[in-house]
Amino acid sequence: MGKTVYFGQIGKLKRDMIEEYDTLHANCWPHIRKLIQDCNLQNYSIFRHEDMVFSYFEYTGDDFDADMAKMAADEENQRWWEHTHPCFEKYAYGDAEYYLDMKQIFYNE
């Protein structure tokens, strides 16, 4: 088990897909919920203000790239992304297609 790494990510939704994104996440598929945990992403929240979404999670594994590859290879997750990705205004922040990693500038236990 690695040291916990804290992720904060910003993304921007298409104005007419805000309700769809909320609804999808209010009814997230059980397989996706389990997959997130199996890929060592814990304490995962998404917050929204208007078209801005912010994703927070803690990575507790020891090979982030391998865990993200496992997530990307999962067929049900690919179907999930077919629903969620079209909600995004791509490349709204920095060079990220969907969520952009922000820099953690403060932490207090």
Add this chain to the structure above:
Amino acid sequence: MGKTVYFGQIGKLKRDMIEEYDTLHANCWPHIRKLIQDCNLQNYSIFRHEDMVFSYFEYTGDDFDADMAKMAADEENQRWWEHTHPCFEKYAYGDAEYYLDMKQIFYNE
């Protein structure tokens, strides 16, 4: 001890105060770190992308208003805010002077 409540807040910095805000939080005063915990705010992160800041914390107490009043009444915290508040572009998001509470639309343990 109350049920944990997850907070995600967005704020906007003045362009010429970004470095100051980073530096303040990289050198946060020990009294402020302890006060945050004494006011039942745990697992507190601030993330930044350009002039956008995102604040995440978990409230574990049972009287949020009383704990926030305790924080606001603390004299050293008032001095801390004299340093941090001028960094903000006020009322950038919604009706909040500094950080605006976002809506939590997803949670996974």
